[in-house]
């Protein structure tokens with residue numbers, strides 16, 4: 001039905017179930033669909049030409065807005081906490097406080113650097129951030145079909161918006177839930193707004209955004225895209241859900257993570273740097 005699903009990088013635990021969900025979504029069409037996607041390493045590439053691509057945080061971390069001394073501290077944080085984030089053997093209750101610690105420490109360092117909001121567009125333009133191949137079809141098709149796209153990110157909202165704005169795909173159907181910067185009257189970063197969103201508390205973030213999900217209550221079909229096991233709770237605020245199709249990008253630690261990803265996600269895409277599979281599914285059902 002969708003040839004892309006037969007590619008060797010596509011792993012599906014229960015093909016019959018996936019087919020049934022897709023058929024059911026196709027039957028009711030675009031007016032009943034909403035798409036919820038993570039940002040970093042899901043809509044953006046994990047690697048390009050063998051080199052890791054930056055997350056929203058890394059776009060700032062590696063930029064000219066950060067002093068050399070601070071860059072070292074931010075890199076130390078990444079080297080300490082990223083292995084914890086992606087370790088599937090460590091219990092969640094141990095990981096949660098450590099994730100909060102990482103985000104808080106990193107945000108404190110960024111605040112110390114007195115980042116000016118007018119410089120964000122420049123550092124995004126100069127960065128190595130790249131949306132996955134096929135991004136234009138993905139964003140444009142959802143906009144054309146009137147399907148709402150929620151981008152739910154533990155990254156930095158201001159940076160994320162700039163990435164999609166510069167790519168020309170920040171269409172009116174896109175809503176972003178993320179960590180937003182708070183600037184003082186001179187335009188200098190002084191804090192982050194609202195409740196912190198980290199990679200494993202997206203459920204709480206979803207439940208705080210009741211208004212958004214209330215508006216979309218006539219759309220009980222959800223296509224969810226993520227790259228972390230934490231992304232699976234992004235749809236926890238959806239009202240009266242009928243079908244959910246969970247598509248997971250398995251970018252890193254493929255051998256250790258394959259089993260847990262196959263259990264949690266309906267479709268697992270192994271080291272696939274494109275949006276070809278989600279696009280093929282979305283074109284089929286809408």
Ligand code: C5P
Nearest residue numbers: 038039040055057058106153154155199
């Ligand atoms: O958009 P998404 O929810 O994926 O953003 C979170 C990602 O940002 C995490 O996977 C984490 O590895 C990364 N991160 C980072 N630097 C930080 C905090 C998080 O690169 N200081």
Ligand code: MG
Nearest residue numbers: 038040041227
């Ligand atoms: Mg991610």
